[in-house]
Amino acid sequence: MHDSQISDVFRWSTESLPRSQRLDAYAETLAKSLITVTTRSPDKNSFQCEMSSADLGTLKVTTITGSTKDSFRTRRDIAQSGGRVYHLAVGVGSWKFVHKAGVADLAPGDLVLIDTRFEYSSHLPEGFSTRTITLPVDWLHTWIPDPAALIGQCISGQSVWGSVLSSYIASLAPETAVNPPLPASLMIDQVGALLAMAASEIPACAPKAITGQAEMRRRIVDCIRQRSTDLPLTAADVAASLDLSARTLHRILALGGESFGAILLDARLEVAARMLRAMQFNHLTVAEIGRRAGFLDSSHFSRTCLARYGRTPGKLRQEQGLHQK
The missing domain is CATH 2.60.120.10 (Jelly Rolls)
Incomplete structure (x- = not known):
């Protein structure tokens, strides 16, 4: 055995x-x-x-x-x-x-x-x-x-x-x-x-709407985007900064068909893409840009970038460089 x-x-x-x-x-x-x-x-x-x-x-x-x-x-x-x-x-x-x-x-x-x-x-x-x-x-x-x-x-x-x-x-x-x-x-x-x-x-498990849901959702998303490069950042961290429980945070996002992880991933990809497209970050490796954007694993950074933009981080940087020359 x-x-x-x-x-x-x-x-x-x-x-x-x-x-x-x-x-x-x-x-x-x-x-x-x-x-x-x-x-x-x-x-x-x-x-x-x-x-x-x-x-x-x-x-x-x-x-x-x-x-x-x-x-x-x-x-x-x-x-x-x-x-x-x-x-x-x-x-x-x-x-x-x-x-x-x-x-x-x-x-x-x-x-x-x-x-x-x-x-x-x-x-x-x-x-x-x-x-x-x-x-x-x-x-x-x-x-x-x-x-x-x-x-x-x-x-x-x-x-x-x-x-x-x-x-x-x-x-x-x-x-x-x-x-x-x-x-x-x-x-x-x-x-x-x-x-x-x-x-x-x-149907039997459908959640009820929350009063002020739209405004709370806006505050949650803004906070995630502002803190997306924090390593690590958890839903509990964001919820605490907004004086919410983690369950309430997730429930508000779920009511709109969203998740904390997906919003955080999108925010980190946007930060990474901006850095890859900016000449002042050319001295940094692709892996370091990924780390600064919040990606601890370079292969995960590459896969998610490819899924989102249809190109690897390296390709994004090369294409932007050619565009700026």
Whole structure:
């Protein structure tokens, strides 16, 4: 059995285990690293599975792939478990989640929020791959004050914000969690903000308007732009300077279909573009311009610049230089 800690990523596989022991070993490992469930497989002797996980600040990222299986969160499992948490799960393929609220037939990219206090079952096909983000209770409640209406509901991976959330969770592999391209606090905030926005697309979870929303939104955006080069800058920092709670800040932005992370990224790209286009910064390397604009990772700076402008930072500088000659 491969069971090791490599660069803070926990990795486990059934590969070297006797076939007769694999399913039980999987259930035992899952209970230690993620959740206690009763697992069944139609062919116990052919069962195989791989698991990896890592912490991202207060969150935990887990990826599981393997053979078809049915998992049941029973009363006995709940009684044997530790503290309550939430799980946000997404699958690469289609799968089924059964909860007291009903049956959710999940297409590839669809997500579901799970409350570990309650019984449920999940049914995954051969060759499945799932990613699960473990969310502390207090943390989730700062983003979604009453998540009960969202538990067990299909968060469509095809909806406007559901698709963004699904793509973002797909990018959060355990390997990314231990070597994040952005400050972990910012990436954690992005999970919460995108989940809140995706939840707002479900009628039962739609947030109510806030008095003075437009003016507060203007103040928030202005503050983000003014402080965009601060390293690091978090939503909590901006909220505190405006005498708001972080939850209120994110809620105001979500009501307008915006997120703190996206506004901050745009502001930093605009600062970087201005510096690249100004002759007085020609003595600075592209990487240093990116750092001064707020990008800690030069490869992330290059990717986001390419996505926004269709050109790398180096190309932007070259083209501006030719234009000015």
